Amino acid sequence: MSVTQIKNYIGGELHEPGSGDYLDNVNPAIGQVYSQVPNSHIDDIDAAVDAAEAAFSKWARKSQAERSTILRRVADLVDRDRDRLVTAESDDNGKPLRLARAVDIPRVAANIRFYAGIAEGFSSESYAMPRGINYVLRQPLGVVGIISPWNLPLYLLSWKIAPALAMGNCVIAKPSEITPMTAYLFSELCIEAGMPPGVLNIVHGSGATTGDAMLTHPGIKAISFTGGTQTGEHIARTVAPQFKKFSLELGGKNPIVIFEDCEYEKMMETTLQSSFANQGQICLCGSRVLVERSMYERFVDDFVERSRKMRVGDPHEQSSDLGAVVSQPHQQKILGCIETAKQEGGQLHCGGGPAEPGGRCADGFFVQPTVFTGLATDSQTNQQEIFGPVVTIQPFDDEKHAAELANSTKYGLAASVWTSDIGRGHRMAEWIDSGVVWVNCWMIRDLRTPFGGMKASGLGREGGMESLRFFTEPKNVCVKY
Ligand code: NAD
Secondary structure: OOOEEOOEEEOOEEEOOOOOOEEEEEEOOOOEEEEEEEOOOHHHHHHHHHHHHHHHHHHHHOOHHHHHHHHHHHHHHHHHOHHHHHHHHHHHHOOOHHHHHHHHHHHHHHHHHHHHHHHHOOOOOEEEEOOEEEEEEEEEOOEEEEEOOOOOHHHHHHHHHHHHHHOOOEEEEEOOOOOOHHHHHHHHHHHHHOOOOOOEEEOOOOHHHHHHHHHHOOOOOEEEEEOOHHHHHHHHHHHHHHOOEEEEEOOOOEEEEEOOOOOHHHHHHHHHHHHHHHHHOOOOOEEEEEEEHHHHHHHHHHHHHHHHOOOEOOOOOOOOOEOOOOOHHHHHHHHHHHHHHHHOOOEEEEOOOEOOOOHHHOOOOOEOOEEEEOOOOOOHHHHOOOOOOEEEEEEEOOHHHHHHHHOOOOEEOEEEEEOOOHHHHHHHHHHOOOOEEEEOOOOOOOOOOOEOOEEOOEEOOEOHHHHHHHOEEEEEEEEEO
16 A cells, blocks of 8 residues: 655645654544655744744735635635545544545535635724724734544544634644544645745644644644643643733533433434434534433433444445544543443443444554443543543433432533423523533534534634634724824
């Protein structure tokens, strides 16, 4: 198998890392190294920041329409190369091809077009006063840093890159070293689209080497981060004393709250999705299913029966509901969490081990959809993010009890509530501490809405105008006449 050597995108060109240091990149469905990714050092970050600083004033002074036109050209090329990007995302991450085709890659183009559009309509406040006016100038921050995770690789990277560029910033972006391929292909598309050199720089490498060099670089004025809570803590500790602006989108342990009066079939179908989509590796997946006691047994029986039927297989096959998890270390982490759940007295209903699809995927990293009941609220299994296809089911007695259980972890990212009682839906939404509450649905994303987490799930909001505000500095100008 030929091994692709990924390059950094710096100053409008593709470069090898200065140190010549590379990391292996593994296709998790087949368990083989298929590309190499630069492990960039501080000199590569220095070069990227120099290029970005040189490009900044010209890019920031372009009209909004000019910047948005360039972004739309990139989005058109993403559409043109959709099939290639879909295959690359699936091979890099292990996710089913059909998921990358339906969700990941269309969302990349949609993110870019969306921000190109709303930036054109962006306005800031002004306040008239007797013989005077205050108006708020929203100016770009300068060179900003973007660090993203492996679960929705190009989707999340583009979600941050697009608003930053649209508002006139220049960007240093570091994709996850575990899934770098589509970001590399994206840099080729940016060159083809005529993105001015230095405006966007994509520098690859590990968190400890490349990521840390970004956090401490004095030329990088802000960090927008999506990833794990522990990494988020480190980022906050490092960048806060430098007074850099930062936004953190972190982990979750999301509750799905199901009342007996819900529309049962729709709830069941969606709860299977919220549990196992992308192998449970979406920050918004529901990993704690809370069920009203009066329907608890019926739910457990039906849910387990349907979970057992989910097909774990080759991500390239249309019939696979779940593909591979992202890496062998991650597979081992998930299997370790399953062992912990057993030791904590959890009753295992299905799954509980690696899946072995065989054939081309004989050496890949797969995990069976796994369901536990009988675990205490304060058990490690019900408290810690697993980020795999593992869910627990717990019964509750009434609305207050459901809210108490929903709020019983340090996280607060997302929740779903299933009920036919409109008042109850609103009440639960008010009581649950999380950045988003879906009532009778899951993962419906309107790009205009604020997105982010409470408590250990993050700091700040992205999405819609929130992203445009994050990537600008408000300056009040008071004019007296
Ligand atoms: P991670 O925190 O390990 O890595 C995320 C990114 O941070 C990677 O690019 C990594 O290289 C980088 N990084 C790691 N250490 C760093 C350091 N010391 N300095 C700078 N950068 C560093 O997370 P992951 O394993 O890639 O992703 C999974 C996590 O992301 C889960 O916890 C999941 O819930 C979370 N996530 C959250 C959201 C959200 O919107 N809230 C979305 C997707 C994923």
